[in-house]
Amino acid sequence: MLHMLADVGYQPDWPAVLRVGFMRDAFIGGTLVALASGLIGYFVVIRRDAFAAHALGHIGFPGATLAVLTGIPVTLGLALFCVGGALAIGALGKQAASREVSTGTILSAATGLGILFASLASENTGAVTSVLFGNLLAISHSQIFTFTVFTAALAIVLVIIGRPLLFASVAPDVAEAKGVRVQPLGIAFLVLLALAVTMAVQVVGTLLLFALVVTPAAAALAITARPAFVIALGTGIGLVCVWLGLIMAVMFNLPPSFCIVTLAFLIWIVTLATTGAQRRRVRPGGTPRAAAVVNPPSAGTLPASHLEPASSVGGIGQRGR
Amino acid sequence: MTDAIALDDVTAARGGTVIWSEGTFTISTGTIVGVIGPNGSGKTTLLEMILGLLLPASGRFAVLGDAPHRGNARVGYVPQNYASETGTGVRSRDLVTLGRTGTRWGVGGRSGEDRAAVDAALAEVSATDLAPRRVSQLSGGQQQRVAIAQALVGDPDLLLLDEPFANLDVHNQHEIVELLRSLRESRGVTILVVAHDLNSLLSVLDGAVYLLDGHAHYGAIGDVVDSALLSHLYDTPIKVVRTAQGDLFTRS
Numbered sequence: 001m002l003h004m005l006a007d008v009g010y011q012p013d014w015p016a017v018l019r020v021g022f023m024r025d026a027f028i029g030g031t032l033v034a035l036a037s038g039l040i041g042y043f044v045v046i047r048r049d050a051f052a053a054h055a056l057g058h059i060g061f062p063g064a065t066l067a068v069l070t071g072i073p074v075t076l077g078l079a080l081f082c083v084g085g086a087l088a089i090g091a092l093g094k095q096a097a098s099r100e101v102s103t104g105t106i107l108s109a110a111t112g113l114g115i116l117f118a119s120l121a122s123e124n125t126g127a128v129t130s131v132l133f134g135n136l137l138a139i140s141h142s143q144i145f146t147f148t149v150f151t152a153a154l155a156i157v158l159v160i161i162g163r164p165l166l167f168a169s170v171a172p173d174v175a176e177a178k179g180v181r182v183q184p185l186g187i188a189f190l191v192l193l194a195l196a197v198t199m200a201v202q203v204v205g206t207l208l209l210f211a212l213v214v215t216p217a218a219a220a221l222a223i224t225a226r227p228a229f230v231i232a233l234g235t236g237i238g239l240v241c242v243w244l245g246l247i248m249a250v251m252f253n254l255p256p257s258f259c260i261v262t263l264a265f266l267i268w269i270v271t272l273a274t275t276g277a278q279r280r281r282v283r284p285g286g287t288p289r290a291a292a293v294v295n296p297p298s299a300g301t302l303p304a305s306h307l308e309p310a311s312s313v314g315g316i317g318q319r320g321r
Numbered sequence: 322m323t324d325a326i327a328l329d330d331v332t333a334a335r336g337g338t339v340i341w342s343e344g345t346f347t348i349s350t351g352t353i354v355g356v357i358g359p360n361g362s363g364k365t366t367l368l369e370m371i372l373g374l375l376l377p378a379s380g381r382f383a384v385l386g387d388a389p390h391r392g393n394a395r396v397g398y399v400p401q402n403y404a405s406e407t408g409t410g411v412r413s414r415d416l417v418t419l420g421r422t423g424t425r426w427g428v429g430g431r432s433g434e435d436r437a438a439v440d441a442a443l444a445e446v447s448a449t450d451l452a453p454r455r456v457s458q459l460s461g462g463q464q465q466r467v468a469i470a471q472a473l474v475g476d477p478d479l480l481l482l483d484e485p486f487a488n489l490d491v492h493n494q495h496e497i498v499e500l501l502r503s504l505r506e507s508r509g510v511t512i513l514v515v516a517h518d519l520n521s522l523l524s525v526l527d528g529a530v531y532l533l534d535g536h537a538h539y540g541a542i543g544d545v546v547d548s549a550l551l552s553h554l555y556d557t558p559i560k561v562v563r564t565a566q567g568d569l570f571t572r573s
Contacts, residue, residue: 045410046410046411159427159428160426160427161426162428163419163422163423163425163426163427163428164423164424164425164426166411166419166423167419167423167424170410170411170415170416170419171416171419171420171423171471173398173400174398174399174400174420174471174472175419175423175424176374176391177372177373177374177391177392177396177398177400178392178394178398178420178423178424178475179391179392179424180392180423180424221410225410225411225412225415225455226412226415227411227415
């Protein structure tokens, strides 16, 4: 058994490896993705749209495998499918109660298509694995160029639409009445998210991109509620995860995706544990909200604490409607 | 002075289905008016028409002397289920600020004037101390006050509230009623309140729009609080009981 693990372990030559060209490219690519994810991640969490982020990663999967099959750049295939998926999810409308079901159905249909393309491109399983789990160490100069363009576009558009988008996200009915075009903004948001997802898939993969696009912002939102601070802190957490993750990966010869995702998870869990305890102390009247639920939980019902709005932990994956 | 709202033979329809018709009434500036009627009678529809989100199928409709239009800065709006519709991860202050700056593109440009207006709106609803707190940490009554501050920060001449008393206990209902009373006095603002239950509002209402049998009517409060009318409206016997404080009506 042990000899199978022989490659994993402390690598004394890690400082030298960090200076190699492909590592420098990995740092640049990872940095760009962390920046884009931090910018869009705040809106994902505040809109409780985490499931859309997760789904877009899977919707990108057939795009990437089709690209492998046909020989076009993976980034192009991913971007086409992600943006297409964003437009489809956006067209479903924010208020549709069945949107999660529709999104999930599109997600599984896309994943099925991805499996078909992957099996057709069977002589290229390495490339397919890269799509599922990411391969930051194999990032190319053309990918870095595309990432730079995507990140710049995302930043510029968010600077322009950020405030009305936030208004439409936190008070959609009031925003609509005030003349904000809520649905077109929602679609614009999803397209920007699709760009971030396109990049994140290539760093941590379809299956793990949640950790880069959503988790840092969720951790940041648990610490502060000021929009600009959440964006800055979330971006910072993402950068720390990518940089330390890459160093850890080289130091111990571990997959970078594993290191990045694990760091994000650890930061998130520590943040939640510390801010959660703090928040319970400062609740108005000193009583946790669960205690104020009128109907006490009876046998066979969920404990009231399960009904706590997910917002106190950043609203991940729950819509609370 | 022009009336705050004037309807002349207005029909409200959605997707070709008439919701109510023959709406002919005026609401005077500086009054507090209830909008009552059974579920599905078109109360929220009336608000949507005032906000310009839904056009009248026929008839003449004037809001503050103009045709209703979306993005009317003179109309403040507090929607139903405000708190559950709201991203609760923002601070009260951010929410109120968005009521003033949320329609502007780009960053920056938040002036001292904006900040002062936000401070004033929060103070007006006694929510100054709530400003740094997350909306998710506020009680239902506090959330409702912040929502009203978000509507007030635009300095409206007309304030619309959709079911502001849903999920509020009697004490908080009373506080909101007193707030509406003081807003009418200090600002001279016209206030429309959609409410299921008139009881908590009765002491402050000047009149009510009631949606009865597919038609919209307006009556002074003394005429609306009538046993026969309310019983017909809610299709259940309602007795009007007069107390020393004012009118109360109860189911019997």
